[in-house]
Amino acid sequence: MVNGSAKRFRTPLTKDDVLGLKVGDLVLMDGSILTGRDKVHKMLCNEKPSASEIPFRLDGGIIYHCGPIIRKTDEGYKLIAAGPTTSMRVDMYAADVIKLYGIRGILGKGGMGPSTSAALKEHGCVYLQAASGAAAYLADRIKKVNKGWRIEEFGEPEAMWEIDVESFPAVVTMDAHGNSLHRDIEDASLKKLLQLV
Amino acid sequence: MLKLRDGIVELYKKVATSIPRDVEDALKKALQEETEPLAKNSLEIILENISIARNSAVPICQDTGFPVFYAKVPVGLSHELLRKVIVEATRLATQKIPLRANAVDTVTEKNSGDNTGELFPVIHIESTPDQALTIDLMLKGGGSENIGQIYKLPGTLDTGGQSIKVERDLEGVRKCVLDAVFKSQGRGCPPYTVTVAIGGAKDQVTALSKKQLLRKLNDVSPIPEIAAFEKKLFDDINNLGIGTAGLGGKTTTIGVKVAAAHRHPASYFVDVSFACWANRRGRFVW
Numbered sequence: 001m002v003n004g005s006a007k008r009f010r011t012p013l014t015k016d017d018v019l020g021l022k023v024g025d026l027v028l029m030d031g032s033i034l035t036g037r038d039k040v041h042k043m044l045c046n047e048k049p050s051a052s053e054i055p056f057r058l059d060g061g062i063i064y065h066c067g068p069i070i071r072k073t074d075e076g077y078k079l080i081a082a083g084p085t086t087s088m089r090v091d092m093y094a095a096d097v098i099k100l101y102g103i104r105g106i107l108g109k110g111g112m113g114p115s116t117s118a119a120l121k122e123h124g125c126v127y128l129q130a131a132s133g134a135a136a137y138l139a140d141r142i143k144k145v146n147k148g149w150r151i152e153e154f155g156e157p158e159a160m161w162e163i164d165v166e167s168f169p170a171v172v173t174m175d176a177h178g179n180s181l182h183r184d185i186e187d188a189s190l191k192k193l194l195q196l197v
Numbered sequence: 198m199l200k201l202r203d204g205i206v207e208l209y210k211k212v213a214t215s216i217p218r219d220v221e222d223a224l225k226k227a228l229q230e231e232t233e234p235l236a237k238n239s240l241e242i243i244l245e246n247i248s249i250a251r252n253s254a255v256p257i258c259q260d261t262g263f264p265v266f267y268a269k270v271p272v273g274l275s276h277e278l279l280r281k282v283i284v285e286a287t288r289l290a291t292q293k294i295p296l297r298a299n300a301v302d303t304v305t306e307k308n309s310g311d312n313t314g315e316l317f318p319v320i321h322i323e324s325t326p327d328q329a330l331t332i333d334l335m336l337k338g339g340g341s342e343n344i345g346q347i348y349k350l351p352g353t354l355d356t357g358g359q360s361i362k363v364e365r366d367l368e369g370v371r372k373c374v375l376d377a378v379f380k381s382q383g384r385g386c387p388p389y390t391v392t393v394a395i396g397g398a399k400d401q402v403t404a405l406s407k408k409q410l411l412r413k414l415n416d417v418s419p420i421p422e423i424a425a426f427e428k429k430l431f432d433d434i435n436n437l438g439i440g441t442a443g444l445g446g447k448t449t450t451i452g453v454k455v456a457a458a459h460r461h462p463a464s465y466f467v468d469v470s471f472a473c474w475a476n477r478r479g480r481f482v483w
Contacts, residue, residue: 026238039306069259069297080295081259086340086384110340110384110443131239132386132442133338133475135259137246155308157259157297169242171235171444185445186382189437190357193379196433197361197372 006169012060013104015124023179025172027128032146032164033062033107037085039158041093043150048100055149056162058101064130065090065108067157070145077145079163081135084109087127095119111173111182120176127174141168198282204481205286205332209264210294212334212479213256216247219414220390220451220476227388227441227448236446243441243474254294257475261296262336264318267411269325269332276322279330283320287312299339321404330483333411341389341473344381347403348373350465356380365465367426370395371433377469378434378450383443386473390414390452391434394468397458402466405456410472414452427453441474451476 009017011031021027034056036044043049068082087094087108094116097103106112106120107128120127130138144164151159173181224247228240250257266283270276288311290296300314301307312318325331348354350369354361356376363369374393381389394406418424430453440446451474460466 024235067259067297069256069261069295071295081256081297083259085260086343088384089343109386110382129442129444131242131246132383133258133473134242134246136250136253136255136257137242139255139259140249155298155301155310157299157308171238173444181445182382182443185439185443186357186379188445189379189382189439190359192437193356193375194359196375196436 011062012057013062014060015104018104018124018126018176021126021172022175022177023172023181027170027172029062029168029170030166032162033064033168034058035066035068035161035163036063037065037067037158038089039154040150040160041090041097044101045093045096055147056160058103060102060104062105062107062128063097063103065106068161069135070156070161077148077161079139079142079145082139082142083133083135084130086110087112091116098123098125107170111180117174117178117180117183120174121178124176126172126176128170129173130168130170138168141165198278201483202282202286202289204483205283206290206293208332208334208479208481209286209290209296210254212336212477213261213294213296214254215251216257216475217478220474221247223414223451224388224474227451231441231446231448233440233444233446235444236441236448239442239444256294256296257477258338258473259297260338260340261299262338262477263299263342264312265335265337265407266318266320267333267335267408268320268322268330269327270322270330271325271328274330279322280320283318284313287318332481332483334479334481335410336477337407337410338386338473338475341385341471344377344385345403345468345470346373346377346380347399348467350467367422370467371426371430373467374430374469375433375437378437378439381471382439385471386475387439387443388441388448388451388474390454390472390476391430391450392470393430393453393455395455395457395466396460397466398461398464399466401458402468403470405458406468406470409454409456410470410476411478412454416454418455420457423455423457427455430455
C-alpha cells in the first residue's frame, strides 16, 4: 500500500500536519529531529527534566529511535551511519513521552503496541518507519549534527542528538486515527500461520 | 602478530562495510519477485544502501553488532595469544572503521567505548590439524539477536493469543519456528536468515543454531530429512506475508538452516536464531 507520491514536511510539526497523514503515506522530512533510544526514554520518563534542563525544543518535534555511529571531528560531530533501531523496546515509555513533551512524530522501525497507538490518537502524533538497516543511505540525508545531550553519561550511541535532515524518507505505518499497518500485518500473518499448523 | 592483528582489522572492515555475495543476490532476487509497493521500496533502499556502504567503506548498518569470532587454530598457536590479538584488533577496528561502541557494562551501565569488555567480543576457539588459522567473523545485530527464541518440548505455545500444542517431533519444531517468526514480525529487519537447532543441552542448542548463520544461503543439510525440513520451513515462513521490513510481501526469509544434536531423554530443546537482512559474515585465513 503506497498512497500516491511522497508528502514533504518541515519540523516542528503541528497537530494539523499530523492529522493529515495516514497509514501508507510516504513522507520526506526537512528540518531538525532528535535521536533518542533506550536510556533517553527511561530518563525522560523517570527524571522528568524541566524544559530549561533540556537543551532542545521537544514540543512538535520528532524523536528518532536511533543509536548512530558518530565521530568527533575538528568541525564538530559527524554522523557516519544512522538507521533506525527497534521501537518496541521503548513502547512502555512512548505514551508518557508524547504526553509530557508534546512529541508529534516517532521515527523508528518495527512499529509499536496498543498503548502507543492510543497515545498517537489521543494527543495527535504519528509513527513513521524509516528504512530498516539503511544506515549509510540515511546518513547521506543527515546534513548536520547540531548538539548532543548526556553524551558522557549515556555514551555516544545512546545520547540524545539534534540533527538536521534533508529529504529524509519514511513511511507512515501508524497514524493519529488509530490505524496501524503493523497490527494489520500481524493479524494477517496469524491467520496464515493458523492455516499452516 | 602485528600482521595477524591487521588482518583481523581488515576482516572487520570487510564484514562491516560489505555484504556477502550470496546475501546480496538473494535480496536482488527478492526485489525482482516482489509486488507489494512498500516492500519493493524498502528493498530498493536496502540495495542502494549496500552499494553506498561498499563504495564509501562505511558500515552498512549503524549497529555494527556483537562481534562473534569462530577460530580454527592449528597446533602450536596459543589460544590465549589469539584472544589477546582479537581484542587488540577490536579496539583498533572500532576507532579506524569506525564501528559503533556496543559494549555496555551491565552493572555500571558504562559503555567501554571500544567494543571490548567482559566476554566481549564473543570468541569461540577450536583446534584444527590444518596448517592454517581460519577465522570467521559474524557481526550480529542487536535487533535480530533480541528476537531469537528457545523452546522446551513438549509444550503449548501462545501464538497471538492462540494455544498451539507442540510435541517432540519435527512437526512440533516447525510450529515453534513459525511462532518465533510470527512474534518477530518486522522488528529484527527482515528478510531474515533463520537458523534452528534441535536437541543438545540448553547452552549447546543456542550456540549450534547461531553457528548455522555462517552457512552460505545455498548450503543444504547433508541429512535428507533435515534438508527437506529446511525447504519446508523456508516456504512456510515466506507464506506468512510479513515481508521486507515487516511491511508485507513475498520475502520474509532468504534462507533457513537447521542442525541437530543428540539430546538427553528428558530434554528436547529448540533454538531459533535470526540474522537481519544484513547477514554480515566473512572469513580470514592466515
